[in-house]
Amino acid sequence: MTKVILGMSVSLDGIAGGQSADADGWAIHQAILGWQFPLRSWRQAMGQEGGEDSVDSREWADSFARIGPQVVGRTMFDFGYPHWGENPPFHAPVFVLTHRGQDRIGKEGGTSYSFVTDGIKAAVEQARAAADGKDVLLAGGVSIAQQALAAGLVDEISLRIAPVVLGRGVPLFGASQADLRCVHAVQGEGAVHLRYEVRITRPAWSAKVPAAIA
Amino acid sequence: MTKVILGMSVSLDGIAGGQSADADGWAIHQAILGWQFPLRSWRQAMGQEGGEDSVDSREWADSFARIGPQVVGRTMFDFGYPHWGENPPFHAPVFVLTHRGQDRIGKEGGTSYSFVTDGIKAAVEQARAAADGKDVLLAGGVSIAQQALAAGLVDEISLRIAPVVLGRGVPLFGASQADLRCVHAVQGEGAVHLRYEVRITRPAWSAKVPAAIA
Numbered sequence: 001m002t003k004v005i006l007g008m009s010v011s012l013d014g015i016a017g018g019q020s021a022d023a024d025g026w027a028i029h030q031a032i033l034g035w036q037f038p039l040r041s042w043r044q045a046m047g048q049e050g051g052e053d054s055v056d057s058r059e060w061a062d063s064f065a066r067i068g069p070q071v072v073g074r075t076m077f078d079f080g081y082p083h084w085g086e087n088p089p090f091h092a093p094v095f096v097l098t099h100r101g102q103d104r105i106g107k108e109g110g111t112s113y114s115f116v117t118d119g120i121k122a123a124v125e126q127a128r129a130a131a132d133g134k135d136v137l138l139a140g141g142v143s144i145a146q147q148a149l150a151a152g153l154v155d156e157i158s159l160r161i162a163p164v165v166l167g168r169g170v171p172l173f174g175a176s177q178a179d180l181r182c183v184h185a186v187q188g189e190g191a192v193h194l195r196y197e198v199r200i201t202r203p204a205w206s207a208k209v210p211a212a213i214a
Numbered sequence: 215m216t217k218v219i220l221g222m223s224v225s226l227d228g229i230a231g232g233q234s235a236d237a238d239g240w241a242i243h244q245a246i247l248g249w250q251f252p253l254r255s256w257r258q259a260m261g262q263e264g265g266e267d268s269v270d271s272r273e274w275a276d277s278f279a280r281i282g283p284q285v286v287g288r289t290m291f292d293f294g295y296p297h298w299g300e301n302p303p304f305h306a307p308v309f310v311l312t313h314r315g316q317d318r319i320g321k322e323g324g325t326s327y328s329f330v331t332d333g334i335k336a337a338v339e340q341a342r343a344a345a346d347g348k349d350v351l352l353a354g355g356v357s358i359a360q361q362a363l364a365a366g367l368v369d370e371i372s373l374r375i376a377p378v379v380l381g382r383g384v385p386l387f388g389a390s391q392a393d394l395r396c397v398h399a400v401q402g403e404g405a406v407h408l409r410y411e412v413r414i415t416r417p418a419w420s421a422k423v424p425a426a427i428a
Contacts, residue, residue, distance in 0.1 A: 012373075012394065012410070013387040014228045149379075159226075163394040163410060165363075165387050173227040173379050180226065180377040185401035192399050194406060196226070196377060 002131040004124055006138045006145050007063065007158040008172060009033050009191065015169035016142050021079075024168075031164045035190025036060065045089045056188035063158060067092070068134025069127040071120075073144040074098040077113070087111075093130045097123045097144060120147040142170050149176040154198050156183075160191040177202040216345040218338055220352045220359050221277065221372040222386060223247050223405065229383035230356050235293075238382075245378045249404025250274065259303045270402035277372060281306070282348025283341040285334075287358040288312040291327070301325075307344045311337045311358060334361040356384050363390040368412050370397075374405040391416040 009032050010016050017032065018025025036042050040051035041061035051057065069092050072080075077096045084090075088111040096115050105113040116123040127136040138148050148154050157180065159172075184195035223246050224230050231246070232239025250256050254265035255275035265271065283306050286294075291310045298304075302325040310329050319327040330337040341350040352362050362368050371394065398409035 012228075012371075013385070013390070014226075157226075161408075163396050165390050165392040165394065167387060167389040167391040171227070173381060175381040176227070176379050177381040178379040180379065182377050182401055182406055185399055185406045187396055187399035192396055192408060194375075 002068075002128055002133065003135045003155040004128070004138065004148070004153055005067070005135050005156045005158050006148060006154045007067075008140055008145065009036065009160040009162060010172050011162055011164045011166045011169075013165045013167065014171045014173060015166045016140065016145075016172040017170050019168070019170060028166060028169045031166060032162050035162055035188075036160070045091075047087060047089070054189050055186065056190045056193075059186055059188055059193045066135045067137045068131045069093045069095065070137045070139050071095045071097065071123045071127050071144060071148075072139050073141045074100070075143075076139070076141045081113075084111075092134075093127070095123045095127050120144065121151055121153065124148065124153045142172055142174065145172055146174050146176050149173075149178060149198075149201050152201050154178075154201065157196045157198060159194045159196075161194065162191050216282075216342055216347065217349045217369040218342070218352065218362070218367055219281070219349050219370045219372050220362060220368045221281075222354055222359065223250065223374040223376060224386050225376055225378045225380045225383075227379045227381065228385045228387060229380045230354070230359075230386035231384050233382070233384060242380055242383045245380060246376050249376055249402075250374070253404075259305075261301060261303070268403050269400065270404045270407075273400055273402055273407045280349045281351045282345045283307045283309065284351045284353050285309045285311060285337045285341050285358060285362075286353050287355045288314070289357075290353070290355045295327075298325075306348075307341070309337045309341045311361075334358065334365055335367065338362065338367045356386055356388065359386060360388050360390050363387075363392060363412075363415050366415050368392075368415065371410045371412060373408045373410075375408065376405050 008016055011032055018028035038052050039057040039060055040053050041057045043051035045064060070090055074096060087108040091110040093112050096113055097120060098115050101117045102115050138144055178198055179200040180196035181199055183197050186193040222230055225246055232242035252266050253271040253274055254267050255271045257265035259278060284304055301322040305324040307326050310327055311334060312329050315331045316329050352358055392412055393414040394410035395413055397411050400407040
């Protein structure tokens with residue numbers, strides 16, 4: 001059965017990215033994601049040769065193998081689109097949550113970009129409908145993550161924790177609230193890999209009114 | 215050789231405690247620490263019978279066995295003192311960092327409370343001098359943790375991550391910055407147990423001036 005997985009890399013203090021696209025934002029991006037770039041599995045998904053075979057590489061490959069469609073935010077799309085190229089690393093439909101609708105873009109290798117203007121729930125539903133037995137990945141940014149948690153749409157949280165405390169940047173969870181159950185914890189060379197089943201999420205800032213998912 | 219260990223329990227979003235001592239503060243305290251109270255090893259340290267033998271209990275016991283003197287903040291001391299009783303769970307010298315000096319208090323079972331008024335560095339030095347081959351634990355609160363990290367006094371960070379996202383409360387790390395290396399990651403029933411060697415800490419808010427420890 002298709003699960004909706006919130007999957008992101010964060011620092012040990014829960015930072016998912018920089019505040020801005022300047023040099024410090026780039027340093028934060030590198031600190032959180034730098035461990036991933038040398039991995040054989042990651043390079044393979046990017047269409048590159050070589051790379052390190054390691055616990056991190058195998059963890060990354062195992063996760064990626066489960067993933068079908070992805071949901072991403074507009075900022076992430078605008079930032080990534082020029083880099084993802086004509087044969088993007090998704091190899092599956094990507095649903096971009098945006099206020100500005102536009103026509104679907106088809107790419108090589110199974111990737112397409114569809115633009116969803118009627119909210120996170122609709123975006124997740126469209127991704128689910130295209131999943132064909134695979135899981136749906138909510139890949140970022142932080143706004144997508146927090147909206148999906150608040151709406152009770154997340155089945156699993158998959159975190160890669162980079163070994164750094166940043167003390168600045170954008171926290172992944174913000175005011176989100178959730179009760180979880182850890183189902184996977186593996187120490188890699190570059191990151192700790194944690195997977196949590198989501199048991200209950202509560203609307204942000206209203207701890208007194210728990211709302212069961214499922 | 216004696217190491218200085220910052221050891222605390224936090225939520226997955228890095229919250230170490232509540233903002234206040236009201237009902238919500240208590241709920242946060244329970245969410246972060248509730249997994250610990252049924253453990254056999256924890257109950258034993260508290261002078262209580264029974265409890266669960268589990269991965270969490272063994273992890274807690276292994277950590278506790280390494281610990282000699284502890285350094286705690288004044289707020290934590292004032293909050294805990296009435297509960298810790300005549301035979302407190304520390305069984306070692308405790309150094310309380312405070313602005314209000316007072317005479318040393320001796321208790322049964324090896325615990326004593328000494329009050330240090332000349333800063334975190336002096337408190338850690340006094341604890342080190344009393345360690346007798348064991349490690350020094352910085353047990354909280356958040357202010358002790360952040361002061362010690364900023365001063366480059368921490369050798370290892372030992373976190374128990376409770377399976378909850380709180381979305382409110384006091385973050386452990388605040389503006390702290392550090393480069394780490396994970397040396398231990400174990401999935402327990404109630405918490406994930408992570409240990410990190412501290413490689414470099416940087417003064418908070420000044421990322422451009424790294425300062426090597428050691």
